[in-house]
Amino acid sequence: MTGEVVLRVSGLSARIGHQQVVEDVSFDVPAGEVTAILGRNGAGKTSTIKGILGLIGRSGIVELEGERIDTLATDRIVRRGVGYVPEDREVFASLTVAENLRLAERDASPRRELVAELFPELITRGAQRAGTLSGGQQQMLSLSRALLNDNRILLIDEPTKGLSPKLVAEVVAALEVVARVVPILLVEQNLNAARRLAARLVVIEDGRSVLSGPASEFFEDEERLIRMLGVHGSGVGGVGTA
Amino acid sequence: MSTVALLLITGLGLGALYFLVASGLSLIYGLMGVLNFAHGSFLTISAFLAWEVARRIGADSWGSLGLALLVGAVVGGIVAAGTELLLIRRLYERHIEQVLVTVGLALASVALFQGIWGTDPQYVTGPAWLAQTTDVLGARIPNNRFLLIAVAAAVLLTLLLFLRYTRFGLVIRAGVENRSMVTALGIDVRRAFTLVFTIGGAAAGIGGVLASHYFGYVSPEMGASLLIFAFIVTVIGGLGSLAGAALAAVFVAVIQQFANFYLGGTGDIMVVLLLAVVLLVRPRGLLGRRG
Ligand SMILES: Nc1ncnc2c1ncn2[C@@H]1O[C@H](COP(=O)(O)OP(=O)(O)O)[C@@H](O)[C@H]1O
Ligand SMILES: [Mg+2]
Numbered sequence: 367m368t369g370e371v372v373l374r375v376s377g378l379s380a381r382i383g384h385q386q387v388v389e390d391v392s393f394d395v396p397a398g399e400v401t402a403i404l405g406r407n408g409a410g411k412t413s414t415i416k417g418i419l420g421l422i423g424r425s426g427i428v429e430l431e432g433e434r435i436d437t438l439a440t441d442r443i444v445r446r447g448v449g450y451v452p453e454d455r456e457v458f459a460s461l462t463v464a465e466n467l468r469l470a471e472r473d474a475s476p477r478r479e480l481v482a483e484l485f486p487e488l489i490t491r492g493a494q495r496a497g498t499l500s501g502g503q504q505q506m507l508s509l510s511r512a513l514l515n516d517n518r519i520l521l522i523d524e525p526t527k528g529l530s531p532k533l534v535a536e537v538v539a540a541l542e543v544v545a546r547v548v549p550i551l552l553v554e555q556n557l558n559a560a561r562r563l564a565a566r567l568v569v570i571e572d573g574r575s576v577l578s579g580p581a582s583e584f585f586e587d588e589e590r591l592i593r594m595l596g597v598h599g600s601g602v603g604g605v606g607t608a
Numbered sequence: 609m610s611t612v613a614l615l616l617i618t619g620l621g622l623g624a625l626y627f628l629v630a631s632g633l634s635l636i637y638g639l640m641g642v643l644n645f646a647h648g649s650f651l652t653i654s655a656f657l658a659w660e661v662a663r664r665i666g667a668d669s670w671g672s673l674g675l676a677l678l679v680g681a682v683v684g685g686i687v688a689a690g691t692e693l694l695l696i697r698r699l700y701e702r703h704i705e706q707v708l709v710t711v712g713l714a715l716a717s718v719a720l721f722q723g724i725w726g727t728d729p730q731y732v733t734g735p736a737w738l739a740q741t742t743d744v745l746g747a748r749i750p751n752n753r754f755l756l757i758a759v760a761a762a763v764l765l766t767l768l769l770f771l772r773y774t775r776f777g778l779v780i781r782a783g784v785e786n787r788s789m790v791t792a793l794g795i796d797v798r799r800a801f802t803l804v805f806t807i808g809g810a811a812a813g814i815g816g817v818l819a820s821h822y823f824g825y826v827s828p829e830m831g832a833s834l835l836i837f838a839f840i841v842t843v844i845g846g847l848g849s850l851a852g853a854a855l856a857a858v859f860v861a862v863i864q865q866f867a868n869f870y871l872g873g874t875g876d877i878m879v880v881l882l883l884a885v886v887l888l889v890r891p892r893g894l895l896g897r898r899g
Contacts (some may be wrong), residue, residue, distance in 0.1 A: 443792035456789045
């Protein structure tokens with residue numbers, strides 16, 4: 367299954383307003399596995415994801431399964447099969463859970479069973495306003511919106527951010543299931559979660575991709591990785607057994 | 609008591625007009641961030657064309673009034689859609705330019721209307737019943753007030769049902785909250801933009817026809833003068849909130865009527881004061897979501 371490249375990013379630069387926040391970032395996301403982007407706060411991880419999606423101004427080449435998508439508008443990129451789970455969930459607070467899901471459905475036969483299986487809570491809470499969900503539930507809703515469709519790749523930005531250890535474990539377990547169906551480009555600051563999920567790592571520093579390679583190589587020298595990311599070994603949070 | 613009833617029902621009728629203009633303004637701003645100063649022109653052109661049609665087939669029948677309302681809605685919708693597609697869309701996300709374009713359009717269109725129909729008001733007649741009065745609690749209420757209230761209530765109900773139960777309505781509600789996330793779900797919001805302009809234009813067009821019966825005439829400046837109050841209503845109601853616009857429209861118009869009568873014609877000043885109070889105490893408006 368591995369070998370072929372789903373997403374190729376070459377020389378991507380991105381800006382917010384007039385400020386350059388990503389500069390000449392390049393990496394591949396292979397099929398059939400999870401690639402994690404790591405880097406300090408403010409390094410440009412979110413901006414890289416947003417640049418790929420055209421949510422912020424960008425230049426450079428982005429190819430999805432060999433076809434350029436960097437000239438397309440965001441909605442067309444997504445319809446090509448790029449699912450997006452943003453950093454701060456961005457559920458529609460005033461809409462119900464069911465409406466949030468319905469809005470996200472693009473395919474003729476959306477995968478409602480998968481969502482119901484992974485997050486049964488969302489189905490029972492269908493009539494509840496998404497703004498009244500807990501952080502963990504909002505994360506599940508945000509993930510579900512991307513899972514409903516048959517995507518070529520998912521871009522998931524810090525899905526465990528701000529969650530309790532128990533919820534982190536739940537989300538990681540769900541992502542392990544999801545990763546069997548669709549390749550993922552994941553931004554993840556929780557090293558234990560990244561270790562569990564990622565086959566490859568890309569490290570971004572000051573808006574540039576500095577290193578990339580198999581995850582196992584990085585985790586061989588975890589001290590170095592921790593230094594690179596500016597996190598403390600004890601501060602990265604644990605992932606309980608799921 | 610009879611004065612109160614008259615002021616109240618007249619206020620509701622005027623509020624109906626404000627709502628028909630403000631509903632479009634509020635949705636357009638809420639979804640696209642566009643302050644549409646050309647909205648009054650949609651109203652005026654609709655009122656003129658509906659009047660032209662009605663007087664040709666005999667303005668005194670209910671059928672011609674119904675047709676006039678239809679013409680008003682269609683003209684308003686088409687002109688608004690055209691404005692969005694030809695002018696606003698090119699300036700996507702460039703808010704200053706958008707404002708300049710809509711202000712320019714508003715000014716130019718008034719001159720155009722004056723060129724076509726002259727600067728004098730064109731007097732409008734309708735079914736005889738509209739010019740008669742009905743006794744309510746001892747007050748003789750001009751019947752056109754009831755028409756205004758009924759039509760605006762029907763428009764409000766239709767819009768609320770549309771927003772709640774259709775896919776486009778879902779896209780619009782979501783877009784008002786977080787437009788970029790709607791695109792990030794693979795949805796082309798520009799289609800919703802055109803639709804919202806069309807709906808807003810149609811509501812304003814209906815408002816134009818009703819306004820011509822409320823005031824008894826159509827004039828080139830009619831839209832612009834209603835637009836000022838509609839903007840105030842939009843801000844007080846909360847940008848992007850339809851129910852807020854309806855509530856604020858009634859509130860503003862009723863206060864205006866009462867202040868004009870009891871406080872020596874200070875209606876407009878009271879409305880501006882009300883706006884100031886709302887902006888100070890609750891800047892997001894009565895039912896607005898974002899701060
Ligand atoms: N809305 C914004 N306006 C201006 N600068 C921003 C904005 N969002 C992020 N930045 C800047 O862009 C850089 C990259 O941010 P981001 O991509 O969010 O980093 P990360 O996701 O790695 O924490 C940071 O220096 C940040 O300060
Ligand atoms: Mg980030």
